[in-house]
Amino acid sequence: MTFSIVGFDPEEKEWGIAVQSKFLGVGAVVPFAKAGVGAVATQSYANTAYGPQALELMAEGKSASEVMELITKDDLDKEMRQVGLIDASGQPATFTGTYCYDWAGGMTGEHFAAQGNILVGENTVKAMADTFTSTQGSLAKRLLAALDAGQEAGGDSRGQQSAALLVVKEKGGYGGYNDRYIDLRVDDHQQPIKELIRLYGMQQLYFAPSKPENIVAIEGEVREEVIKHLQRLGYLKAQPANGEELHKAFTAYLHTENFEEREQEAGKIDLDVLEFMKNQKSG
Known part of the structure; x- marks a missing residue:
């Protein structure tokens, strides 16, 4: 019921997730991340326990692929799940259960994992992957550009409702007291990705360092x-x-x-x- 992209910036040491869904408040369900550890997108009958479990395992030094196997192997409903992971070193992994509703699938590349289910078609995931790879700028900009491209390529076959962007960075939060560098949510909107992009512009105005x-x-x-x-x-x-x-x-x-x-x-x-x-x- 969702499409997302999980990414990593090796220079700035940032981990992040951008997600859109025909679902109320998707930002409260799908994205999990911790600076220095990794990022998780759990969706399609989301098992929200995957987020904390995956981050704990990655904090122990396990790779994204190892973690994916560990968090899904004992889940009796894993074939209904979809997950994207990025580990501490930026290695990706994606999983789509065989019972996820069509179109469903994912792909990985250098420092990203893109995935979606109940999509118009596979072009949504491909557009996210291509755009993330070709776009210059900050991790947040690349994730948002990829999400927007995914929507333009078809997106969720049921339409749009909510979107979220989460980027973590060591001491990146307000005042440097936590790692929540960018945490923006659009819970219910006719064009949630466009609104999320607008909110990101405001966030940069208020909180980005002065040039x-x-x-x-x-x-x-x-x-x-x-x-x-x-x-x-x-x-x-x-x-x-x-x-x-x-x-x-x-x-x-x-x-x-x-x-x-x-x-x-x-x-x-x-x-x-x-x-x-x-x-x-x-x-």
Whole structure:
């Protein structure tokens, strides 16, 4: 009832899953991952125990293929299951039970496993594989591009409903306190993959590191723009008397709008934040 792709980025040491299904809240069922260990997509009458079990076994150093054999061998309903795995070194494995509804199947390649069931046809899986392989950029971008290509190639024969993206990275979570680098879900939507891509753009705006070339001093025209929009948005009532007053108002804006990860030293601004301010509607 689902199609997914599990992938690995050896340079950034990221593991991730992108998934879509005609199913409510697929992100709560299919994806499991742990930084330094691997990633799992469990679907088609999903056995959600596969996620924790597979991660535990991979943490012990077992390969994806070894883990796949271990988690499925004693499951009496394994022929109704479908699973994709990526281990700590990026080796993939995919499994499709013989009782999964057509079209069902999967394929693996360098650092990915793509699989799906109740699909329009095998072109969905092939499109995911080809797109992941040929797309440049971050793991998240490659996974989303692959998922989108899979939908364009046919997707789930029953239609669309939910989608999710999970990417883990050591200390990649908010504030560096966990590995949940990107964790986005669209639980019920007419075009869940397109909405997931939109949410990913927002996630990058709020949480991606500032690009050095985008950090500029708040002076001249930039200063006037900042003041204008702080006034328009209600953070300043009048022209600031000094730099300290402007800094206080701008800091209040950043913290209210959840831009802590884009905050710079006093007197500087990330141009991506300024662009957001320009397009933001006043309340």
